Amino acid sequence: MPLFDFVCRSCGKEFEALVMGSSKPSCPDCKSEDLEKQMSVFAHRSGGDSSSSGGSGSGSGCSSCSSSSCSTCH
Secondary structure, eight states: OOEEEEEETOOOOOEEEEETOOOOOTTTOOHHHHHHHETTTTOOOOOOOOOOOOOOOSOOTTOOOOOSSSGGOO
């Protein structure tokens, strides 16, 4: 599903919107279409090593490992 994160440049509202085809989303608060598309956390996959993820490895990851970032075991 094409779900994107946006920040409204007019009012600063952060929100997610389902964008189909050439439709253009608008801010749910001020209705502005002056939006900045953000990198979705789920869509981002780092090519670097997992030590730069900021995690401490304290067990807040998935149930199959003790890493704080699932990118280290998936």
